[in-house]
Amino acid sequence: MKRIESRALVIGMWGNLFMAAAGIAAAILSNSIAVMTDGLFSLIGFTAAFLGRRISQKVEAGPDRLRPMGYAADEALFTTFRALSLLGLVLFAVATASMNIYDYLSGGTPPQLVYAPLLIYFAVIGVTCFLLWALHRHTWSRTGKSSDILRLEAKASMFDGIITAAAAAGLGAVYVFRDGFLGPIAPIGDSIVVLLLCLFVVGQYRRDLMAGMGELAGVTASPATLATARRAIRPAIAEYGGTLTDLSVIKQGRSHFVTAYYDPGTAITAARIDDINLRMIADMRADLPGADVLLIISEHPRRWPDDINPF
Template sequence: MTPQYPEDRKRLESRSLVVAMWGNLFMAAAGLLAGILSNSNAIMMDGLFSLIGFGSALLGRRISLRIDAGPDKLRPFGYAADEAIFATFRSLSLLGLVLFAVANALKSIYSYLNGMVPEPLIFAPMITYFSVIGVTCAILWGFHYFTWRRTGRNSSILQVEAKAAMFDGLVTAAAGVGLGAIYMFRDGPLASIAPVGDSVIVMLLCLLAIGSYVRDFRGGLGELAGISASPAKLAAARRSLRAAIAEDGGTLLDMSVTKLGRTFLVSVYYDPDRAVSAMEVDRLNLRMIRDARQALPGADVMLMITEHPRRWPDEMNPN
């Protein structure tokens, strides 16, 4: 059941992000310690991912606490853009870490091919690490996912954190399987790559991760650039406004929908086909906002009384 009041949603979201902070900090410390004890770059990289997760949860909580604040002198359009900025730069920081890990793995492989044998892996600490971190990731994913559902499924921050926890769990599981295979077959089929098996796994994990992070980065960048929302969201907004427009009796000339974080901005270009007062325009705008929020939670409607759609006719264009 979705909480009725914004304060309750904010409290639940803040609690989930506090859990994310401490969970990621624990996993980061465990990963760095286990990476040192086992001489494993793959585990070290896993710990660095969690360290970035701690920082992002800390920043995400600060953004969450003020995301619903309305326009003010400093931010005349409100604080909705902070969520899109968060998602964009979190993906960018993870991409940077992936590229760093790839460069280190390639360096290790190159050194091995030139006769430099890396320190052997110590497998004993790995079993405890993969077991504990796998359970922690599952708990974090469940906590974020069900909080996201309880708060109306419109928090990009919680959605990103749930996805990150799930992906971190999958990466941890993949690293565990890969290192386990190297341990079991280090004197058999995998003997030739066993000395650099850790670096090979890092490469494979990075290839697995990079596509997801590029998509997240492009999605956040698209929101910041003001790209139109998906056709499904546009159709939902159009349906939600039909009743208000039919009752008012005017003509819908054009409409656009953009997404920014958890909010949607519906721009309505509307000709009332009659003289209207400012009070009538305000009432129609508020009706549209209420109706739009039934289809798109967090939506706002900008009603523009005009004879033209979003682009001025060429003969009138001041440019």
Template sequence: MTEQETEIRKRLESRAFSIAMWGNLFMAAAGLLAGVLSNSNAILMDGLFSLIGFGAALLGRRISLRIDAGPDNARPFGYAADEAIFSTFRSLSLLGLVLFAITSAVKTIYNYIGGTAPEPLTFGPMFVYFAVIGVTCILLWGFHYFTWRRTGRRSAILRLEAKAAMFDGLITAAAGIGLGAIYVFRDGPLAPIAPVGDSLIVLILCLLAIGTYVREFRGGLGELAGASASPEHVALARRALRTTIAENGGTLEDMSVTKLGREVLITVYYNPNRLISAAEIDALNLRMIEQARGPLPDADVLLVVTEHPRRWPEALNPF
């Protein structure tokens, strides 16, 4: 990617995160206000999700501006890890909020079964809230998604923000449908559960959400732990470097592929089977980087000249 293309991508990402910040701040304020006015825990939870989204967009904007900075004295391996750290801990914070909401909903339902009725819902503010927030979520998702596509589908943070906006919209729609059903049938078939209908909706939505955030958390944690990249990334890396290795006449002893944020690190364990100078090794490494960045735009290649794979043979390893 040229310097001009990098600057354009940074500008687009920065604009997307700025819009996400103010959009989430607006939704958070609307959710907290509507939740208090309507006595709805479901709407309060929705507002808290948006408040986390505001903080995430603020951090995401800062990370996106420096993600392409190369290694320096402070960060010898560059800043790619920031993206994985962000994704991991954002997912963790959302999981914490989901677990808190589940606990609160279960407590309310338990108290109701024990004879303590919660405060009745006020439905007036809800319908205005659901209409406005639903449209806002759709607009945010669309803006994030198309910005992600315009920037080459490379930003894990932007992709996560698009997914979060879409999921927030689905939660808002589901909560609106559920509370609307309780409003319509509160004196009919849903009369027995109407007093805790709000808590039941919170519980159902949280149980639906928890799997998504667990997957995001595990994915980010795997990247930080240095786990192997997906089989798709490994296959792309092997295909990209196959021709270069064959042309050079050496033997590929092993290859490992890891992903950290948007960066893909390919470690090639290569036996040249001949005498080779440092200049030739450097030229080969640069050719490998060029070839790898065809299918994997943010790839880097670490060329290790050796006659062994990634793990020392037991007979040679004294430790």
């Protein structure tokens, strides 16, 4: 699975580098801010694929002296970095487009677009985005739909393709109707397309950023994941007896950290505790691949009752 994931990320890395180079070259030849923005999105995609491949090689490694909680948080860190980088690029693109529009309204003359390079660019990049999306989506399915890196790369390829198609449609409309009703805004049509595209994508990147930050902060997993974890842990409780006093689940990348607060109701040996914990881990991983269970023996839930807590 690691080999399959790594191969897909390598292909994605070079595919994004090709699209970034094509976007920058086409932007220089056509004087298009929208195409330059599209190329910079792909450049961030190249960097993300490079980092994502390195992270995926260690994300499932167990705890060691350097990382006593393992390396699962690296995937959440990757998601946060990627979303934050894309949001930064969106802000840069909005500022650049806004300045061009302001200069035009103040009497300036924006550079005239050269449309010939754009036709080739949009056709080639559209096909490349589709192929990368299909590759990452297929690989994500083959690896059990557990990799947040592949899921995010597939989503990014899809969004890149949508952005490219929208930019092509917007600039095409400006070209066709530049002597008609779009004549007054034709000189800044490129900048207007950039603003509209940024408004379209900013919500998605913000959600990705908040999700990554939530995982890094240790926010409770979704209600559906909590329900799955509770169902998975019931067979062990039914077999060994006792009471589950509380359960918490934290998602970090493709991993889930489950903490089970368990009251055995009787004296219990360390060996039996190990048996219960291993049974819980096996059952949990059947429903939440890559999950780990920390078993805490206590008659209380995660928060000490106020009447016995001296602190």
